[in-house]
Amino acid sequence: MRAALTALFTLAAGTAAAQPCGGDFNAFVDALKTEAVARGHDASATERFFASVRQDPDVIAADRRQGVFQRDFIDFSRRLISQNRIDNGQIMSERYDATFDRIEAEYGVPRGVLLAFWAFETDYGQVQGDFNTANALVTLAHDCRRPELFLPQVYAALELYERGDLDPATTTGAWAGEIGQVQMLPEDILTNGRDGDGDGRVDLKGSAEDALMSGGAMLADLGWRAGEPWLQEIVVPEGIDLTLTGLDHEMTVAEWEALGVRAREGQLGDGSLVASVLLPMGEGGPAFLAYPNFDVYFEWNQSLVYVTTAAYFATRLEGAPVYDAGNPRPGLSGEQMVELQEKLVARGHDVGDVDGILGEKTRAAVQAEQIRLGMPPDAWPTAELLARL
Incomplete structure (x- = not known):
């Protein structure tokens, strides 16, 4: 999922008043409709789009349930990279060989990069998600955790509806509102959706060619540098x-x-x-x-x-061997990582969310503390570091 953030969330209701996240869901939807019309969307189309929208508690539960990212790299990668996915990647590479050649020629994105996303996001299109897309986006825009990301996606979904490319009652995808075989958010579909199979429409759910060309266009739009490694x-x-x-x-x-x-x-x-x-x-x-x-x-x-x-x-x-796992020191559990992050925050470090996930901000803070304590500064948190803090 593309995670680029926009400006902090405020929703203009009418011309001046601000509708914050949270609060009564129906009132929030009414404010969305008012703002949509103010942005130039057709009033009757707006009413039809929001008529079936409902708050989905399963979406919020999924958003809060991301403990899988607390796993370390070796565990996580071994869970995601199976021989079946490798074998199917080779099959798909051959099946859509001409499409991948076209993507690399036009966007400079190697086939392995797109194949990996395709595999992880939907198992090469087989598992695209069954969450109602409109419900997911409005639910997450209403939620106060990341409204700045999801509010623009609601209006983008409305535009897709006006174009005939999304049905708010039946279009489904991932819990976070991504659609199609490589899981793209509505704004990205509007910007980078491509007709890869030449049938005159962009169908990211049913056409692998469309999905792959669109994914290649999006990566190029995000700054992919042709001919360079990653x-x-x-x-x-x-x-x-x-x-x-x-x-x-x-x-x-x-x-x-x-x-x-x-x-x-x-x-x-x-x-x-x-x-x-x-x-x-x-x-x-x-x-x-x-x-x-x-x-x-x-x-x-x-x-x-x-x-x-x-x-x-x-x-x-693309042909690289299995990585050398080496012999790393044991890491921390999710609960221990939360404790570590709390200690790092108490020492003045910015670790982002205290969520038990080892992100780059936490790694930078760990390295700084390792330097201070005279430990090997490899940014890998261990029980010894936790104890010394």
Whole structure:
């Protein structure tokens, strides 16, 4: 799911009054209708679109239930990357070979990248979700956790309805409002929806060609750099300065090579490219070089463990070997991670949400505390660090 954020949420009801998130759901929907008409949407179409909209408590439950992202990289990636998904990726690559060639020619996005998203999002189109899309979007816009993300999607869904491309009563998808085989939000469909099969319409649910072309267009729109790598497994020399690692530290590939970093297979990317050394489970675990294209993944999904797994799986689908898991130190449970984040916040660090998920802000705070305490600063939180804090 693309997670780019817009300005903080306020909904103009009429011309001046602000309708906040939360409160009475029906009143919130009435305010949405008023604002939609003020934005230029047809009044009768607006009424029809919102007529069937209902609050969906299952959507809120799904939004709160994301403990899977508390898993470490090795556990998470082994759960998501199966031999079946690898085999089906090869089948789909061959079946839609001409489409993938066209995507790479027009947008510069390699087939492995799209195949990985296609696999993880919907198992190559087989599991697209059965949540009512309009209900999901309005429910999440009404909820006060991330209204700034979902409110614009409501108006985008209304525009899709006016175009005849969405039915508020029957269109279904993921709990967060994404639609189709690569799970795109309505705004992204409006911007990057493409007719890949030439039938004159954009059908992201029923046409793999449409879904793949649209996904390629979206990644290009997000800044994908053609002809450049995104993630590469590396071997890091013993004794490397660990303070240089992490996504908030960049050097050129040539500079990394000078420090002894090498590709586990083949050659590193162009020496002039900037890159970061990513140690998702610390100095004893897997090691990757993250190139500028890796940043684009965070516009699709903001979970570090998902992004790293998706980027790595794309390399597997392009022929890379299984990563070397190494021998990382044991990490923390979800409850321990929450405790750690609370201690980091108490020390003045910004870790984002205290949610038990090891994101890049938490990793940066962990590394800072490791430096302060004289521990190996590899940004991997352990029971020893928790105890010392």
